[in-house]
Amino acid sequence: MAKIKLSKKSSRIDMTAMCDMAFLLLSFFIMTATAKVPEALPVETPASTVQTKLPEENLATLTIGKEKVFFGVTGRETRAETLKRMGDKYKIQFSDAEQKKFSLIDGFGVDIRNMKKLIEMPNEQRMKEGVQPGIPFDSINNQLADWVKTAREVAKDMDGKDLDIAIKGDAKEEYPTVKKVLDILQKQSKNNFFLVTGLRSDDF
Amino acid sequence: MAELNTGDGGGKKGGGKVRSKKANPSVDLTAMVDLAFLLITFFILTTTLSKPQSMNLAMPDKQKIEDTPTETPAWRTLTLVLGTGDKLVWYSGRADGPPLDGPVATTYGKTGVRDLILNKKAGVDARNKAEGADLEKSGITVIIKPSKKSNYKNLVDILDEMAITKVKKYAIVDITDADIKFLEDNKIY
Numbered sequence: 001m002a003k004i005k006l007s008k009k010s011s012r013i014d015m016t017a018m019c020d021m022a023f024l025l026l027s028f029f030i031m032t033a034t035a036k037v038p039e040a041l042p043v044e045t046p047a048s049t050v051q052t053k054l055p056e057e058n059l060a061t062l063t064i065g066k067e068k069v070f071f072g073v074t075g076r077e078t079r080a081e082t083l084k085r086m087g088d089k090y091k092i093q094f095s096d097a098e099q100k101k102f103s104l105i106d107g108f109g110v111d112i113r114n115m116k117k118l119i120e121m122p123n124e125q126r127m128k129e130g131v132q133p134g135i136p137f138d139s140i141n142n143q144l145a146d147w148v149k150t151a152r153e154v155a156k157d158m159d160g161k162d163l164d165i166a167i168k169g170d171a172k173e174e175y176p177t178v179k180k181v182l183d184i185l186q187k188q189s190k191n192n193f194f195l196v197t198g199l200r201s202d203d204f
Numbered sequence: 205m206a207e208l209n210t211g212d213g214g215g216k217k218g219g220g221k222v223r224s225k226k227a228n229p230s231v232d233l234t235a236m237v238d239l240a241f242l243l244i245t246f247f248i249l250t251t252t253l254s255k256p257q258s259m260n261l262a263m264p265d266k267q268k269i270e271d272t273p274t275e276t277p278a279w280r281t282l283t284l285v286l287g288t289g290d291k292l293v294w295y296s297g298r299a300d301g302p303p304l305d306g307p308v309a310t311t312y313g314k315t316g317v318r319d320l321i322l323n324k325k326a327g328v329d330a331r332n333k334a335e336g337a338d339l340e341k342s343g344i345t346v347i348i349k350p351s352k353k354s355n356y357k358n359l360v361d362i363l364d365e366m367a368i369t370k371v372k373k374y375a376i377v378d379i380t381d382a383d384i385k386f387l388e389d390n391k392i393y
Binding site: 012014015016018019022023025026029030032033045046047048049050051052053054064166168169170171172173174175176178179182185186187189191192193194195196197198199 | 230244248363
């Protein structure tokens, strides 16, 4: 009887091309990824099913948490110019170096009179809890409204576009604080804004 | 696994012919590919998922409200008063005097407020159809009244329900004393 010989095939595949491609993609994603910057006021946003992305440019973010409000705006030139105009309004002179350093800060929450001290601080110290007490936004000393107004004016002058406003509130924040911020925006006829949320399915 | 040193097969055949060693150049790349794909997955997920989602909210213009108050029949409205402890009270119609329906306490989510909104919406649409009204213009109007004891999450949850149930007309309105009384009656204030 003749034996049937099974042909032995090698189970190996050439993986060179696959490996090349994998590393190409990997390097692409590493390069496009941006490092997450630590936030001055960490908040846990509530979840929603709506899936619209936030605009990445021309945006001011109002972060609300623990009855404090922090303010931040995108774009370095916008930031520097906003600080300059706010300084004029409150009769505080900010030097060019201070403006430059300020333009690297993503969000802050101090009285403008303490702004110089904040700018001087090293980054790690600035992010410590309790260092920034929030921007005053009561009716007597409403700096938050001025910040929003100034940033909008700057954005209008620089790009000719109205600044988008995003509200990033903590899920546990009580409504009165949110209401105050909404009122500030409404008072400036800024009636359309974004609420920053997390993502969830609609089966909750 | 690596097969770099297996190339000396058939080296001593026959006479004194010296054959140069044929090195097998294939390296096993499985582990490397595995690792590369793992890292790719990680970077894809972290770059796309970390972008924050957002929800658009339009508030009415303050000056315009005073100029032209819009009128809506009471049966077409649904008021949601947000209370404490992730609970809310709903009613139809006006708060001064007995409302058309309610006030009843309910919860957030699929089984609570969403079913209610969908039922009410269907009811309003049915009546509109019977009366021959324009369905686009005269749909249900949901009035959201967050109380001082409610939190931001409650507000976003309700706005999210508006998006899920496709209610076109809704507004965030200041709470009144009558609404607070409804909350107190249901012990969620």
